[in-house]
Amino acid sequence: MPDSRAVSRRDALRYAAAVSAAAGLGAASLAHAPTAAAAAPTLIDYAMRQIPAQDIRAAGHAGVINYVSTSRPGSSFGAKPITLPYAQQLTAAGLIIVSNYQYGKPGGTAPSDFTRGYAGGVADAKTAWALHTAAGGGKSAPIFFSVDDDIDRGTWNNLALPWFRGINAVIGEMRTGIYAGVNPCQWAIEDGVIGRSSSPGKAWIWQTRSWSKGQIHPAAVLYQRVIDTASNPGPVVGGIRVDVNDVLAQDCGQWNKHP
Template sequence: MRDLPDVISSGRSRPVSRRDALRFAAAASALAGLGTAAAGLGAPTASAAAPTLIDFAARQIPAEYIRAAGHSGVVNYVSLSRPGSSFGAKPITLPYARSLTAAGLVIVSNYQYGKPGGTAPSDFTRGFAGGVADARTAWQLHTAAGGGRSAPIFFTVDEDIDRNTWNTVALQWFRGINSVLGAQRTGVYGGIDVCQWAAADNVIGISSIPGYRWAWQTRAWSGNRIHPAAVLYQRVVDTASNPGPLVGGLRVDVNDVMARDCGQWNLHP
């Protein structure tokens, strides 16, 4: 989940296949659980888009602008700003969450404090003890904003890592997170390989929709592949060279909802 524009190397998202259309139809069939912003959509055809959630960091975008843009909700931070930065949407606040809910929008929680080249290192480099600390911070901010007690929090791997780095570094961080939240309340954000490794190592939980895991996949570092178990797919990544769409005057990332239970608060009270 990118909180500042970066230039990334990524492939094109794949064309929507008949199988994807059926998956999107399953998501659309339960739009009551995805907020009323997209409630007028019918079952998508092979060329139609899934319901979408946006993510952003610079400031809070009023609910009415999100609805007007046709999105069903947000993925919002349950983490603080790094030293030297001040992001208006980090962390999500109780009043803002209530305004989104009142507008029929859904909320999914994400944690990211550090980043590559930032004033704090990438979170996954902090080891088991760092995972424990980050999980405690994320849970405190999530619940303070009214987040569901059984809802997952997606923890971010915001760079391209190899299997050895996953096994020796990132996995230990996720084990620390699991020791606080349990695997069922833990999700991952990353490229397709990170999502696959997290699922295989059982450090992320399971959606109520069969076959899906708490994996939020970004198109970055994924080529043209989409993991079949991902509940969210970050199709639009806002960068300086490839700006995301404007919502309420702010450029945002756009995420396709791949399963109607993608970890939104209202389904996990």
Template structure:
């Protein structure tokens, strides 16, 4: 997640195979990836996946996102933590409308707390916290025009072990499921977190067979790739390794790994 320069995610090199590239050879526009992705309709073996950016500092104009070659955004349906004032949290209806008007897609993500922040990591808040977070996320998602059947990706922005998953994160996701249902619940996290979420049955399915609502970050993944992830965060903005500038803001960059990655305009 791209919130502040003090975020410290390890980076590992990633590759995009010939097989992966060829998966994007057809139906990108029909899949709702917009005109920004239409130019990728005939990739070669060396071609890259369509990309989405995530950021928090402020709203980046749609024209700047298009000019940078990205297909859309993953934007927050959560508010800023105490003591912070992120201009892109939460996404607003006018901003979402400007993105759609430019042919860009929008995917929803929830993150309020973080390790070492002024609010604790969301996944530590248990079942009741999951209920509250899901209600907040859905209110902000729908207020911004988010599709009624689109998922929200809930962040586990930390390197957790299996005990932490079982005892803290899983009850939180069960609370989220009780409000949104499994099919509208997604996860952001490292390889193990994505795998455990899928195995525990707390995240839904993409319309593309074999894919789940998992947004994997390269952080804490030790070079492993979760094959069912619809999104893969390969570039993370940190103080030591800044992300690319888009509209004057440093951003994270994510590969779209399935034609249905949870974008609003595919889940009306």
């Protein structure tokens, strides 16, 4: 995921919630609260390798956002894609799972996925859905597709939007989500290419702090608050550094809520 500056917990506290996290968020409730309130539940995302479920629980996280995509050429990430045995381990430990697709990356050995247009969206959605279902992913659960760059409206209209239309053609709008900064999240809603959460007012938006200018979209279900970089390392869980995401809705697209 993208580079960003170090993050203060004030970002999370501003959007904190009173939460009952029973049953893997199945009974959780979340509401805006003053900065003195307890922080929202958190999910971690990572690619280097599979982190044992007990380490994730010991670190106090409610679950994971894991990849339903393969590694780019020249790389070999142990957590891409999520596998059925690993998903079963996480679930048995009471952790929730959310699916994300990202193969290419700016400056990487494969171009950003959103640059591949409608046909690329069709191909990426087929790959994502096959890997998601092979790992036991919920049949009605969304997959968040990554716009891992600071794009303008022209790039959205000419490249990213056709890519999302291709994704919709395969898995449908209701199973399509977006990972991006605040602007593409808004455009995705306006153009009707992402689905809605069962939590009132929420949509399948996993928003990153990067490129968001301190704003959090009111419809976001997940917010990537801590982004691991070389200059600003994320917390270590199970021996590797991770990104940390605040859960902003009872229904954030977790598998166990979308069987």
